[in-house]
Every structure is written in C-alpha cells, then in structure tokens.
Amino acid sequence: MSSTEVVSSFIEGSPPGELTEVVKSIKALTSDSDPSLLQNPKVKAAFQRYNESQLVCAKLPGGTQHVLVSEHNRLDDTTYYDTTTSTSFTFDHLTQKPSNSKSYTHDSPRSDLIASISKSLASHFAEHYPTQSSAGSAYTVSESSSSDSAIAILISATKSSPNNFISGRWRTMLLYDPSSQALTGTLSAQVHYYEDGNVALNTTRKVSESNVGNSGAEIVRKVAQIEKQYQEEVNRALVGMNEGSFRGLRRQLPVTRQRIEWEKVRGYSLSDNLKGK
Template identity: 50%
Template sequence: MGSKEATVASFIESAPPGEVDIKALASNQPSLLQSLDPAFKKYNEEQYVTVKLPGGSEAVLLSEYNSLGEGRYHDTASQTSFEVDHASQKASNTQQHPLEGQHSDLIKSLLRSFASASAEHFPSSTIGIYATQSDSAVALVLVANKYSPQNFWNGRWRSTYLLDPSSNSLSGTVKVDVHYYEDGNVRMSTSKKLELSGASNADGIVREIAKAENKFQEELNRAFTNLAEGSFKALRRPLPVTRQKVEWEKIGGYRVRKDLKNLNSSGD
C-alpha cells in the first residue's frame, strides 16, 4: 500500500462514529477506492456498522463473529446470509442461512432476552448473537448509535460478550466513543472490561449484563461531573492576571465614544 493509500486508510480506521466520509478523498480514483476496501472492512467490523437487508426494515450489524468470508455475513435472527459492499455499506444478494449447531436453542433464547433488554436501555440499538467459529462459545454483540450533527456531536456504544455454555462463564468489553466538534474538537474514547458471574439461562445472563452496564454508565456519569467541576473548570481563568474583573460596560462605552470621535473628525 502506497503512502497515499496508507494515509487515507488511517483516516478511515480512526474515524469518529458516523463520520466515515473518506471516499471524497478518492473521488474519480476507482483504483484507490478499491485499495481501501480492507480499511473499510476493518472499520465496519470493529465498529459494528449496521446495514439493512434488501426488502427489510430491521438493521443487522457487521462483525468478525458473523463473517462468513469472501464479503458475506449472516444474521441469526432472520436466518439469512448476505453480501456487503464495505465502501458503500450496502447489503445485497441475500440467501437463506438456517441457524444450526449445538447452541442454536441457546442463541434463540438469548436473541429474545437481549433484544428486550436493549430496547429498554437504549433508544436505538442493534444486537447480534452468534456461535464462534469453533462453536465452543457464543458471542453477544450490541451497538447503539446516536448521531446529532446539527448539534455537532456523535456517539457510539459497543458491547461484546463471550459466553462459554459449558461453564456459564461470561466475559466482555464495553466501549464508548463520543465526538463533539462545535468550535473545537473533543473526543472521548473509553472502554471497560467485565467478568460476570454466569447464569443458567438466557434471562439470567442478560440480567447480569444489564446490571454491569448500568454500573458502568453510573461511573461515566460521575466521571463527567468531576471533569466538568474540576479539570475543565480549572482550564478557564476566573480573573485576568490583574485579579480585577473586566468592566465590559465601561469598555463598550469607551469604544462608542472613540468611534463617535473618529466619525466627527472625519466629518471635519
């Protein structure tokens, strides 16, 4: 990969939530755009980008856990597979993909419980439950996006859990990425690793996840409060170096009198 391709690829892979518009850099350069497909694929899978299947209204996510290779992915809820154009984030060529394997019943139960919990805790979210390639574990994946470009901010919440059905052990990671860019450029990217006590059924597993994520949300809220009242407040000087408050009304009066004086002088 040349220097230009590597530079654009780095932009793609580090782009904030909902702000992948790097194709403009490769306009009228089909060969460059094609060379960037691995970067788009990596971004889409790591960020759990969602797509809509042809003829469908529900979003499905992309990840390493539901990848079939050769640009195809599968969705356990609809039991279909589909092809993805990673640059345009469009799905096509759907086919039936029955849910099979030793954990199929568990996956169906988790889909119902996880979908219900995510709808309760997130205004908008997409989930996926998949057996790992070795079929030794089950991956529970969630992504929740909130884009508000008119207010100059975007955010994304990602949850990833691996369940070992043989031991009911559950481990996971929650990642939060928020970008605020009005008159500045502030980005917060944080993550939390979780080790949860496994439960014997789908409802219990999801309850453990909800409890841990609520606790993490409370920790974030406290951190934001401390940041606003501490570090951010300390960045702004309460008084000038003279330790005297600026009397803006007087300064405004001085400026008006000066302008009037200059105007009269020019009239003369």
C-alpha cells in the same frame, strides 16, 4: 508511511457515523494523485476492519430492522448472517450498504441457547436502546469466530446528528462460555463533538464475570447489570472532569480582569476593547 497506510489509518480512525464524510475527504485529497487508492486491497481491508470492529449497523433492503456486521457473524469477507432476522446479506464495506438478503439459519450445536439468549436480549434491547427504523441500532447473538465453544453477544447503537455537530456509538461485545458460565469482552462508548472545535470521548471497559448462569434470562440479566454499572461509571467520570479538570483549564477572568455579564454579552465588542475604546 505510504499513502496506503495513511489512508487506512484515516479510515480506521473515523468517528462513529462519519465514515462517509471521511471517505469524501480522502477522495478530495487523493483524486488527482491516485484515483484508485480506495480500491487498493490493503485499504479495502481497512474498511472491513473498521466496520467489523465498530459493529456498524445497516438497514436491510425493504426492511425496517437493522443488522450489524462483525467478525463473529461473518460468512466470508462481504457476507454476514443475522440470527435476529434469520437472514444472510452482502455488505459493501465502502458504502456500508447491505444487499442480497436471503433467508438463512446458521447451524450450531448451541442453537437452543443462542435462541434463548436472543429472546431475552430482545426485551432488554427494546427497553434500553433506540429501536426506531431511523436509529442505527441492532443486536445479534451468534457463534464466536474466536472460540469453538463461546457465544458472541453483540449490541451496537449509533446516534449521528450532523446538524448538531455530534455523533456517538455504544458497543457491547461479550463472549459467553457455556462450559465455565463466564462472560468476557468489552463495553465501549465513543462520542465526537465538532462544533467550533474537535472534542472526542473514547472509553472502554473490560469485562470478566464468572458464575453468570446457564439460561438466556440469567445471562442477559448479567449483561444488563454490567452495562448499567459501566454507564454509571462514565457519568461519574464526566461529572468529576467537569467539576475538576475542566474547571482548572478555564480562565477565571477574561483578559480585561472583569467578570462577563452574560446577559449583556451581545453588547460586548472585542474589537473596541482591543482598541481601548
């Protein structure tokens, strides 16, 4: 595997909210051997794939609201539009910084339906997702790049807390077909916890729903129902793992064959125990 392929895999495998740290590590490892590696066209393409597939959010210059990037709201490789704020913007895939925001309205024969979905989605988003200016959360509704007739409904929410060694991202990526009134796509949840270890959760649910309805309110009502079901499924799975699989991995007794009195844990000395004191 070439260095370009290795670096690209590192980039596309970056945990949510941690691309900057991954880039720092890449620079430290490659600065002497190939300082221009990050500018390689194949590596730059990996940055774009990562940002679009992860629905990365960024705050527009001078604004408080976040926008997201995806293949569906792309105008060209570095320019995107956002129906929520009626803007277009340039996005630097390496730094994940937007710039050059302008007023923009995307012409579409389905503009009325897109606006209706957006209006209903705004209430759903405000109720269930963090909307503070510091939170990396955004949604948008746009024409789908993969289908001439479908509408893309996209939601992304990222929580990154380096001081607590944890980051996570929720993604809703759904396509609505007005002719069949069907919803298809995926819901994804990723979590990375890295204090004294490295634990990752990466789960995805495929969505295929018919007879959703043809109004913005009906469509968003179904989106909310699907998201709630998925969240409950993930919660049940985690509880089951904690009570089943994880418990089976735990040592019932320490090597001393005696139960630890946790209220006295500060008084234990591993070195003394090993020495037989």
